[in-house]
Amino acid sequence: MVGTGLPDRAQYVIIGGGIVGCSVAYHLARLGHTDIVLLEQGQLSCGTTWHAAGLVGQLRSTPAMTNLIRYSTQLYSELEKETGLATGWMQCGSVTVARSDDRMTMLLRTAAAARAQGVDVDVITPGEARDKWPVMQVDDLKGGLWMPGDGKANPTDLTQSLAKGARRHGARIVEGIQVTDILTENNQISGVETDHGRIQAEVVVNCAGQWARRVGRMCGANVPLHSAEHMYIVTEQIEGVNPDLPVLRDPDGYIYFKEETGGLVMGGFEPEAKPWGMNGIPDNFFFQLLPDDWDQFEILMENALTRVPQMAQTGVREFYNGPESFTPDNNYLLGETPEVKNFFVGAGFNSMGIASAGGAGRALAEWIVEGAPTMDLFAVDIRRFADFNNNPTWLHDRVKEVLGLHYAMPWPNRELDSARPFRRSPLYDRLAAKNAVFGSKMGWERANYFAFEEGEKTEYGFGRQNWHEAVGAEHKAAREAVVVFDQSSFAKLLVQGKDACSQLNRICAGNIDVAPGRTVYTGLLNNRGGFESDLTVLRLKLDEFLIITGSAQAVRDTDWLRKNFEPDAHVFLTDVTSSWSVLSLMGPASRKVLASVTQSDLSNDAFPFGTVQKIDLGYATVLANRMTYVGELGWELIVPVEFTVGVYEDLMQAGEQHGIRDAGYYALEGLRIEKGFRAWSRELTPDITPLQAGLGFAVDFEKPCGFVGKEALLASKSDPKHLNTRIVQMVLQSGLPQLWGGESVLCNGSVIGEVRSAAYGHTLGAAVALVQVNASRKVTAEYLAENSWEIDLAGERHKASPYLRTPYDPHGARPRSS
Incomplete structure (x- = not known):
């Protein structure tokens, strides 16, 4: 003891x-x-x-x-x-109100998402909101939501x-x-x-x-994580406030209310927070508060007086300023x-x-x-998160913005503005000079699109945003000419050692024991048969593999692989993300452009799809991986960082006669969804198997070593209900609406699933979605064809055509073209 x-x-x-x-x-x-x-x-x-x-x-x-x-x-x-x-638990329900048309649109989208997730919700008028919360004024409101299952404790x-x-x-x-x-x-x-x-x-x-x-x-x-001040007040008693009063949220005013002993708790999340504790949190900070800060609280108080005018004549019993921790x-x-x-x-x-x-x-x-x-x-x-996300200065600046996100408008594709730029590829300045509008993922500054006008910024909205036409032009160039994507944010993991092949092959669902120079798309599965990641494995040598995975997955994939390596295996994993850039040259003219700057043979016979070769490119020597995430002929060029600028300049000069242009991640997303390609954390999750995702071709059940998750996946194959859940592509029958993801999917008028990813498919001329359908029977092409399908977009239902195989190049001939 x-x-x-x-x-x-x-x-x-x-x-x-x-x-x-x-x-x-x-x-x-x-x-x-x-x-x-x-x-x-x-x-x-x-x-x-x-x-x-x-x-x-x-x-x-x-x-x-x-x-x-x-x-x-x-x-x-x-x-x-x-x-x-x-416990003080009371299921009193909650009312959320909207002051603006945009916020009401957001609440309608929220209602559709709630129904898709099985949460009770009603869209209510301002008058109905006042009936449930009689002490508020509603003259400036557009409407609201009632969620009876919410509560307080x-x-x-x-x-x-x-x-x-x-x-x-x-x-x-x-x-x-x-x-x-x-x-x-x-x-x-x-x-x-x-x-x-x-x-x-x-x-x-x-x-x-x-x-x-x-x-x-x-x-x-x-x-x-980093602490920030979080403030609320408790008022004296207010007439009309009773213990059964629902929680009220007014996100346009950054505020919330709940009943407490006949008065109101009123707090909120101001747009710019006050970080606290830069020099550490005192050990004995027990049951303590920070000093009142009415200046910081002013914006919340003003909005509260608008919503509950009676507060102007009501005393404040307590001011709470208690710090809480926030993540990036x-x-x-x-x-x-x-x-x-x-x-x-x-x-x-x-x-x-x-x-x-x-x-x-x-x-x-x-x-x-x-x-x-x-x-x-x-x-x-x-x-x-990675270790660089734990930088205290970066955390301090990011948390200023993060606290306010609770009630900030959750615009589609909303980007955080604080603590940027952070990680930059060698091409950052060049792309910025060409009107790139950047987003951020895993800290990387990535070009979302290339604006027609200098200085343009994203104008957020729930309809088509201001970049729609610019992205359409990038999309068209990828389908008809040639584009370059800077995908240097890809995570790259080098796996080496005499046991590298056997260890990876036991972890990967696909067979990666292929000849050097071959590339294999595969999943990492858990013991339930669900996806832990999807990635591309490039076999460079008998004992050396380069793994290309998503920007956000370096830490997670590294951890998963290392934990699944056998303790005594001779295998070494190194994160080499910062050593290599990736320039994806994509489009029907990509072979002509690349051929003009290399002496390597790029023909189908010499350089087939799904292979990787070391080639000369101008003065540089690079790895060229013939693979595509957009459904077109193309190569992912894996370039040593110090040669990136030169390779980019050579490609742009050689491609000028072929109409080459830069393209960003918004175009990439639209192209991959139009082609039906799945993405990790969207369509591919730990709860979705390759069979449900339509990726059974990427699983090798026959390889002698087996793989993690094989037993569960075999059991799933014999389960008649397993394919009641499927990932399905849907294309709206009207070309006008814009989908963003999170919308509910209806079959014959009943909610049956949700949109996991969505974008405008400029080639198909309509919004395209990848959806998760949870049906009561096996989801087959026949099942899809014999039922009526709609997508709920902010309360409006739009007819959709479902596909198990994309209508764009359904047999995948274009990436393999001569």
């Missing part, structure tokens, strides 16, 4: 006694894992939890996240009965109830113990050091809230860190911790026990 009677060892040590830490302890114990010690440096809920507003809204940006919140609401409604401690009571439930199932919770160090051996957790002694542990879970970043640094793990993208951090084995994180909840804690605690507990996520958690997976 150590110090105050603590055990000297435990299977699980949880750091942090806020609502998330208590939820993880509760769910681990419910799973039968009772050797748990939760350590809280102060008292339970003393950090951020105690001053949280306690709002619980169900709908989130992805179905998986929505399901976690819905589990939270179910848990909170049942917890008091189990533990005997009140008392954060402190809820934490205590979860803690009692955890104790009843065997967990031990100790307050007043500070963790001073995280102990590791061979990059694996071995225990924690506390101010009362050492505890050996198999697993450590970092639920330290605002301190989570510092706790991560104790063992070299990146936990990118407004989603929380969950999962095992790639830096340290068995070190898990549940932190950075962006003012959504109360709503998220139930589901997030269960998901993290299952991840810990099973060794992998049991559902699609990519949106919150800590591996979506």
Whole structure:
């Protein structure tokens, strides 16, 4: 035993006694894992939890996240009965109102998404909104949404109830113990050091809230979050306010309201936040608040007086300014860190911790026990960030914007503006000089499109945005002439060693044991047969492979591969992303352009589709991979960074007579969706198998070594209901509407799925979508043909034609053309 009677060892040590830490302890114990010690440096809920507003809204940006919140609401409604401690949970519903036409359009889109995700929702008029929330004025409103399943809870009571439930199932919770160090051996957790002694542990879970970043640094793990001030007031009693009053959200005013003891809690998310704690969070910041800041709060107060005029004659009982932690993208951090084995994180909840804690605690507990996520958690997976995202100066500047995203208009393709430019390819300045309008992914500045006019910026909207025609021209050039995409943000992983082939082949669903010079498109599958990633494997030598994967996937894919390599295998993985640029030369004239700057033979016989060769290109020597993501003849040119500018200049000069032009990621997205190509985290998720995605051709069931997920996939093949879920392409029958993704899909008038990706298909002359259909029978071409299909676009239904195989070049002849 150590110090105050603590055990000297435990299977699980949880750091942090806020609502998330208590939820993880509760769910681990419910799973039968009772050797748990939760350590809280102060008292339970003393950090951020105690001053949280306690709002619980169900709908989130992805179905998986929505399901976690819905589990939270179910848990909170049942917890008091189990533990005997009140949670303050009340399913009072919520009203969200719109002041502008654009916001009303957004709410109509939200309603369609809610129906697709099985969440009860009603579109209501301003008068109906006032009936549900009588103390607000509605003269300036366009309408609203009513979500009866939403609610509110008392954060402190809820934490205590979860803690009692955890104790009843065997967990031990100790307050007043500070963790001073995280102990590791061979990059694996071995225990924690506390101010009362050492505890050996198999697993450590970092639920330290605002301190989570510092706790991560104790063992070299990146936990990118930063604190910001978050303010709300509690008013005196107001006539007409009663305990059954729903939660009210007025996002155009950046504000929310809930009832409390006959008055109102009013808070919000101002457009530009105040970061806090640049020099670290004090250890003893327990049950403390920051000074009142009425200047920062002014914009919220002004909007609140517009919505509830009675507040002008009502006193303020309390002003709460409690700091909370925010992440770079407004989603929380969950999962095992790639830096340290068995070190898990549940932190950075962006003012959504109360709503998220139930589901997030269960998901993290299952991840810990099973060794992998049991559902699609990519949106919150800590591996979506890299070490550079943990830079404190960058975090400080990004968090200023992130807090305001809660109620900012979620425009399609909205880009964050803060802390940019960040990562830049060698061509950044040249593309900027050609009117490139940049977006950002994994920190990379990437050309979204090339504007016709100098200085143009994206004008956001729910219809066609101002770049529609420019992207149409890029799209046309790719289909009819030739374009260059700067895809240097692709992640590149070099795998070497005498066991590289056998190890990769056991992990990849496709057969990558091919001759050097061959390229294989394949998936990485989990034990459920779902996608963990999709990527391209280039066999350069017998013992050397180059993996090309998505921009956001370097950390996650690296972690997945390394964890699946056998411990004694002779295999080495190196992230070489920064060493290579990728210039994709695509279009019918691509062979003519490339032939004019190389002496290599580019004919079909000498350079067939699906192969990679080292070729000369002007003065440079590059890897040319004959592959396409746009459905046209073309090569991905993998260029050493120092030669990138020269290669680009040679291509543009040689292509001038063929009408070459630069093209950006908006065109790339439209081209790939028009062709029906799937994308990771959109159509391909951990819950979707290759069979459901229509990618069975990329799986080799016969290879002798087998592959991760094979057993589950074989079982799926014999399951008659497995193909009731399919990824299907749909093309609107009208050429006018613009789809963006997230819309609901209807079969014979009933919601049956949702749009996963969408863009305007300039070749087909209409918006094109890749949708996930969840039917009651096997989804076949016959099934699609015999039913009527529509897509709900902000409350308007548009007829759509469904396809299992794209109508554009359905047999894939163009990329293989002579």
